[in-house]
Amino acid sequence: MCYNLQARGVNVNKYRKGEIVKGCVTGIENYGAFVGLDEYYSGLIHISEISEGFVSNIHNFLEIGETIYVKILDIDDENYQVKLSIKNIDYKVRRKRTPIKESESGFKPLKNMLPIWIENKIKEINNDKNV
Template sequence: MENYKVGDIVKGCVTGIEKYGIFVNLDNYYTGLIHISEISEKFVSNINDYVTIGETIRVKIIDKNDDDYHLKLSIKNLDYRINKKIRTKIKETSKGFNTLKEYLPVWIEEKLHKIDNN
């Protein structure tokens, strides 16, 4: 069993996500909660934008209860990503590939014209 201290930065596995926070398992004994207020300095509208279940992340211990092996954790102001994958949202458009379909013949014609003139 680990001897965790307040202020330690340790690795944990995300085991659950709720509206109010993230559940993290640190080892066979200790589990913790990252309250939504400890995720970011910015407003957090969707916790799933930050982590996924099963992901291993770095967390900072901000409070400890040895009686029930429960920790209060934080990822605020912490480089918590271990694999450094960048999450970006792709905006869906109502046009889909229509724009590409419309302009592809025009682009081909422009390039062919440019080739013919050189």
């Protein structure tokens, strides 16, 4: 970099090897995917660090703009770059599920409607046979 971020108060020792952190996929090339970790640090997931198996198309695993978890393999604090991996970790960031509220009526409305739906379907099938 052209300027000293440490002199500007940036924590250059923010990340550690082996740590799993959240990042955003900023670019995809044939050889790997670029991931931004924060406003200063970015890294590359080399194609060999995508999966244990053969990766013919990185787009089958990642897409630009996707937020993922990555494992830090190596850190270059001088250039604020990291080598990353998603191999053998659950890299997809899952959305939190909203709990389903149970209604007081439960399945009663379905139970009440089921005979009507069955009867209507039987009529529909019989009408199709008569045509």
